[in-house]
Amino acid sequence: MSSPSAAPGRGAKPPIRDALIAAAFELFPERGYERTTVDDIVALAGVGRRSFFRYFPSKEDVVFPDHERCLADMTAFLAASGADDEPVRRVCDAARLVLGMYAENPAFSVQRYRLTKEVPGLRAYELSVVWRYERALAGYLRGRFARRADGILRADVVAAAVVAAHNNALRSWLRSHGRGDAGAEVDHALGHVRSAFGAGPPPPAPGPRSDGPGDDVVVLVARRDAPVWRVVQEFEATRTAPGQG
Amino acid sequence: MSSPSAAPGRGAKPPIRDALIAAAFELFPERGYERTTVDDIVALAGVGRRSFFRYFPSKEDVVFPDHERCLADMTAFLAASGADDEPVRRVCDAARLVLGMYAENPAFSVQRYRLTKEVPGLRAYELSVVWRYERALAGYLRGRFARRADGILRADVVAAAVVAAHNNALRSWLRSHGRGDAGAEVDHALGHVRSAFGAGPPPPAPGPRSDGPGDDVVVLVARRDAPVWRVVQEFEATRTAPGQG
Numbered sequence: 001m002s003s004p005s006a007a008p009g010r011g012a013k014p015p016i017r018d019a020l021i022a023a024a025f026e027l028f029p030e031r032g033y034e035r036t037t038v039d040d041i042v043a044l045a046g047v048g049r050r051s052f053f054r055y056f057p058s059k060e061d062v063v064f065p066d067h068e069r070c071l072a073d074m075t076a077f078l079a080a081s082g083a084d085d086e087p088v089r090r091v092c093d094a095a096r097l098v099l100g101m102y103a104e105n106p107a108f109s110v111q112r113y114r115l116t117k118e119v120p121g122l123r124a125y126e127l128s129v130v131w132r133y134e135r136a137l138a139g140y141l142r143g144r145f146a147r148r149a150d151g152i153l154r155a156d157v158v159a160a161a162v163v164a165a166h167n168n169a170l171r172s173w174l175r176s177h178g179r180g181d182a183g184a185e186v187d188h189a190l191g192h193v194r195s196a197f198g199a200g201p202p203p204p205a206p207g208p209r210s211d212g213p214g215d216d217v218v219v220l221v222a223r224r225d226a227p228v229w230r231v232v233q234e235f236e237a238t239r240t241a242p243g244q245g
Numbered sequence: 246m247s248s249p250s251a252a253p254g255r256g257a258k259p260p261i262r263d264a265l266i267a268a269a270f271e272l273f274p275e276r277g278y279e280r281t282t283v284d285d286i287v288a289l290a291g292v293g294r295r296s297f298f299r300y301f302p303s304k305e306d307v308v309f310p311d312h313e314r315c316l317a318d319m320t321a322f323l324a325a326s327g328a329d330d331e332p333v334r335r336v337c338d339a340a341r342l343v344l345g346m347y348a349e350n351p352a353f354s355v356q357r358y359r360l361t362k363e364v365p366g367l368r369a370y371e372l373s374v375v376w377r378y379e380r381a382l383a384g385y386l387r388g389r390f391a392r393r394a395d396g397i398l399r400a401d402v403v404a405a406a407v408v409a410a411h412n413n414a415l416r417s418w419l420r421s422h423g424r425g426d427a428g429a430e431v432d433h434a435l436g437h438v439r440s441a442f443g444a445g446p447p448p449p450a451p452g453p454r455s456d457g458p459g460d461d462v463v464v465l466v467a468r469r470d471a472p473v474w475r476v477v478q479e480f481e482a483t484r485t486a487p488g489q490g
Contacts (some may be wrong), residue, residue, distance in 0.1 A: 076410075111464045124369050124373055127373055128369055156413045157410050161405055164406075168401045168402070189402075196402070
């Protein structure tokens with residue numbers, strides 16, 4: 001099982017590949033992304049042109065060097081899930097792998113964020129990567145929800161919501177120049193999705209608990225035609241109200 | 246206010262523009278998208294090359310000729326919202342404008358769907374269009390949720406969920422060759438999002454109703470640590486249970 005470890009410099013990255021990335025990100029701010037050529041990058045890195053294309057299919061790919069690895073990690077992580085894993089929690093954990101990749105190198109991630117905002121082609125590239133993450137999450141959820149009514153619909157909606165929440169927190173962290181606790185921001189955002197889609201933080205207990213039931217129970221009175229959101233709001237307010245329970 | 250009207254040939258589309266679209270979609274299945282040139286399209290349409298670029302910035306744009314109009318309609322529709330419009334309902338209605346555009350011409354939409362699945366460049370183009378719809382919905386929701394805790398997060402998540410639900414139903418309809426009731430499928434899918442994000446189908450009544458309250462009330466007993474989904478499930482089951490009310 002892959003872990004969302006964010007240790008910098010993990011494992012076996014080839015030094016030439018790293019040198020190409022470093023050269024590219026030295027040149028992009030100086031010359032602009034569009035005006036930096038692959039020849040410029042290989043010249044600065046001190047390697048031949050063929051070395052570049054051994055590692056990166058195009059200039060765009062050097063901007064996002066770790067997404068393929070991260071997609072593979074995510075796929076492996078989801079494939080290693082068991083039947084006991086609560087599915088929404090599992091895709092939230094899978095999304096955190098993406099955060100881990102960004103958090104490995106905050107300065108690089110912030111620089112890339114700025115570049116992506118400025119260059120429409122990179123924005124399009126990023127959208128296609130995000131779409132692949134979303135499809136990986138949705139594919140896993142479709143399997144887990146296969147027996148539910150509207151399982152495919154629910155899978156797609158939850159996957160999109162998880163990606164949106166993750167990216168909301170990630171962008172907020174990037175806008176703050178990579179300062180602050182990205183993990184806490186993402187956890188908070190993903191908690192929002194989990195409460196909407198019915199997988200609250202504590203897993204349900206496997207039966208009635210043995211401690212006194214009195215304080216553990218909430219009684220709600222609702223109009224039959226009340227909108228669901230109102231009942232949820234009421235429930236949340238009642239169960240967290242001070243002086244009760 | 247724009248309406249999601251699906252009348253074919255609505256209004257003032259220039260005939261040359263329509264001829265270019267028709268020519269393009271006659272050639273794409275015959276020759277393939279990549280091998281069809283703008284010159285081929287203008288030759289079949291019987292117009293000059295400059296006419297093409299007067300209407301379409303690129304060959305990709307002729308594949309999605311109505312998205313700009315639809316995005317403008319959506320923006321206008323959201324801008325015309327009042328404070329009384331329930332925000333999640335409003336973005337669902339806005340999403341239906343996109344469905345309306347597809348339903349205007351099912352045969353064309355199905356053909357484009359096939360093309361988009363086959364040509365990666367068109368898939369990327371479509372992702373960027375979908376992203377613009379999502380940002381339009383999120384922008385509106387950010388305004389409406391501005392005073393809520395986590396308003397921006399909620400706006401982004403709801404917009405993504407609405408787009409995912411809409412597209413799930415739209416793709417299902419397109420895969421069925423544009424047969425069946427696209428509107429009903431999309432309504433069902435959007436209802437799923439509205440129940441998750443707290444805007445049930447009937448708008449809340451403006452006060453207690455005058456008819457007898459006895460049958461109108463549901464009493465729920467829930468564990469304080471129950472997941473919200475369980476309470477919602479219980480509420481839905483109780484209020485619709487036969488023999489009650």
